Amino acid sequence: MTARPEGSPATEKRQTPAAGGGGEGQEDVVAVPLRRLLAYARPHAPVLALAALLSCMAAVVELAQPLVVKQVFSQLSDSRPVTATVLLIVGLFLAEALLGSVQSYLLGRIGEGVVLDLRTSLVRRLLKWPMATYARHRSGDLISRVSADTTAVHGALASSLTETLAGVLTFAGSLVLMLMLDPLLLGLTLGCLLIASVSVFTVSVRVMKATVEAQRAVGRLGAGLERVLRAIRTVKLSNAEEREESALISESRDSYLAGIRQAKLQALIHPVTALSVQGSLVLVLGIGGARVANGTMELGELIAFLLYLMYLAVPATTLFSSFTDLQAGRAALARVQELLDEPLETEPPAGPAAAPDPEPAPPSPARRRPSGISLHGVTFAYPGRDDRPTLRDLGFEVPELSRTALVGPSGAGKSTVLSLIGRMYDADRGAVRLLGRDVTRMPLKEVRDLIGHVEQESPVMAGTLRSNLTYAHPDATDAEIAEVLARTNLTEFADSLPQGLETEVGDGGILVSGGQRQRIAIARMLLKRPRILLLDEVTSQMDAENERLLNETLKEAAASCTVLVVAHRLSTIQDADQILVMDAGRIIQTGTHDHLIREPGLYAHLARTQLLPTAPPQPDPSAAAR
Numbered sequence: 001m002t003a004r005p006e007g008s009p010a011t012e013k014r015q016t017p018a019a020g021g022g023g024e025g026q027e028d029v030v031a032v033p034l035r036r037l038l039a040y041a042r043p044h045a046p047v048l049a050l051a052a053l054l055s056c057m058a059a060v061v062e063l064a065q066p067l068v069v070k071q072v073f074s075q076l077s078d079s080r081p082v083t084a085t086v087l088l089i090v091g092l093f094l095a096e097a098l099l100g101s102v103q104s105y106l107l108g109r110i111g112e113g114v115v116l117d118l119r120t121s122l123v124r125r126l127l128k129w130p131m132a133t134y135a136r137h138r139s140g141d142l143i144s145r146v147s148a149d150t151t152a153v154h155g156a157l158a159s160s161l162t163e164t165l166a167g168v169l170t171f172a173g174s175l176v177l178m179l180m181l182d183p184l185l186l187g188l189t190l191g192c193l194l195i196a197s198v199s200v201f202t203v204s205v206r207v208m209k210a211t212v213e214a215q216r217a218v219g220r221l222g223a224g225l226e227r228v229l230r231a232i233r234t235v236k237l238s239n240a241e242e243r244e245e246s247a248l249i250s251e252s253r254d255s256y257l258a259g260i261r262q263a264k265l266q267a268l269i270h271p272v273t274a275l276s277v278q279g280s281l282v283l284v285l286g287i288g289g290a291r292v293a294n295g296t297m298e299l300g301e302l303i304a305f306l307l308y309l310m311y312l313a314v315p316a317t318t319l320f321s322s323f324t325d326l327q328a329g330r331a332a333l334a335r336v337q338e339l340l341d342e343p344l345e346t347e348p349p350a351g352p353a354a355a356p357d358p359e360p361a362p363p364s365p366a367r368r369r370p371s372g373i374s375l376h377g378v379t380f381a382y383p384g385r386d387d388r389p390t391l392r393d394l395g396f397e398v399p400e401l402s403r404t405a406l407v408g409p410s411g412a413g414k415s416t417v418l419s420l421i422g423r424m425y426d427a428d429r430g431a432v433r434l435l436g437r438d439v440t441r442m443p444l445k446e447v448r449d450l451i452g453h454v455e456q457e458s459p460v461m462a463g464t465l466r467s468n469l470t471y472a473h474p475d476a477t478d479a480e481i482a483e484v485l486a487r488t489n490l491t492e493f494a495d496s497l498p499q500g501l502e503t504e505v506g507d508g509g510i511l512v513s514g515g516q517r518q519r520i521a522i523a524r525m526l527l528k529r530p531r532i533l534l535l536d537e538v539t540s541q542m543d544a545e546n547e548r549l550l551n552e553t554l555k556e557a558a559a560s561c562t563v564l565v566v567a568h569r570l571s572t573i574q575d576a577d578q579i580l581v582m583d584a585g586r587i588i589q590t591g592t593h594d595h596l597i598r599e600p601g602l603y604a605h606l607a608r609t610q611l612l613p614t615a616p617p618q619p620d621p622s623a624a625a626r
């Protein structure tokens, strides 16, 4: 498969506008509707209800306090004892503190629970996307959405939403009691708060935009870092550190600038709210004081009203700032939701196990055994390249328990054929069959259980040598491991490692050589004992001795499984049972090595260029076509 670093221009070109990770930032800010945010809190409804109940109780306790204070003033003016009433106030303070603390713990729990739910759903779905979807997203941005954006949702739910709930209760209660105390003073207070509300609403929309910009910039920073770290050798060998450094710093700066914009806007909210409350305080003091002086209002009433006004200040500030946090959380959830909405790999409809499909083409006279792998009329174009199919009406059969080689020039589509066999992609037309069954009618797990695919990049994952070897067969015994190590000439290597099989091989197999990496990847698939073994250019980094040994191993493997090997070096596949020659998405020649080197065509041409003995030179017929 042609190596395609994520985030390369080709993948960015196909990125949808809403994908969010790549150099966007100019598209409209999206936010999920509030009900969708609330839907995530639904599974925690019982705890939420308890928190709401405690909120109500705290609000009632808080709202009762000014009334009791008013009572103290009345008792004092009537020269009655106030001890019991003062004790009641202290009790109310303690009760409010206790209720507040339990409520805050419950809300924190709900927030964490929602984040856990979101991350669980994300992780479950992320690993089940079709390959084309991964190409549309950048890994670093995905990581940022799973970590940073879900945390922002936590902020919106745990603090904003729930603080809003508590704030609304105290706010509404205060308003009702203030109305009962003095409707005129309440009217003045509401006038001031209205001005604040309009300004806060205007600011909060801009805060949301700035938040989204900051989140996107963090996503791009993650994606950029991931891209650079993955290819750190190339970066160093290309002397590109400074270029990459300034690109990464520029992403950090974008995030910083958006963060500063956000901080500036949020900083406006507090003074606007405080000023409106202070403005109403001055008005109430002035007008209320005058009315107390002329005897139309009691001092206790004015003090109670002022206390309610102070109570109003806290929920008003909380409400206004929670509103902006809520907007930010909705925007973050939109980025998370976008990933959750991506479709998963398609499974066949559940039903009785599919019987082998009738083979459409009559078996070829040369076919001695049933097909291990067969492709019929397969046409396939990568997403976004519909006008240029990579495979065109391609067909071939690989008899079961045989060794077939697929050869052809670079870009002919060999790795793509292997991808279709493993259902990394589905054919646009035609059928891919494994052991007589259409892969699209088999459960994905079954397809992948049947197959052992050693990819061209022979990935070695961060972890120990043992974890790498047993990745596809976690229950492998030590004896089985020792056997495959011997078959892939890795025994000496494993013994030479400081902690043997338990030695860490580094992220991406950075601590092993290219040839060792390829042999580890092959050993991993041999340990799996698949019925179909696919090998994609897996000897490219091996020395001649290891290549010879591997060929022996593959010959042995063909006694128990069907082997399809993609190779550039024809010397490695001369004794294959069948050779398929591929060019521009089609099979153009089929036969054994001895047969093909005598036939004028691409194979003989390739053999000559690799200095293999051939029949007398023939013109290359495909050269004209290509």
Ligand SMILES: Nc1ncnc2c1ncn2[C@@H]1O[C@H](COP(=O)(O)OP(=O)(O)OP(=O)(O)O)[C@@H](O)[C@H]1O
Binding pocket: 001, 002, 004, 135, 382, 383, 385, 390, 408, 409, 410, 411, 412, 413, 414, 415, 416, 417, 456
């Ligand atoms: N994920 C992808 N998205 C889009 N195009 C792709 C993708 N992978 C491969 N291609 C394109 O499909 C064509 C065939 O690629 P493929 O990797 O199958 O060729 P190949 O014969 O295996 O080449 P090589 O011998 O160099 O590995 C190439 O033109 C390649 O650019």
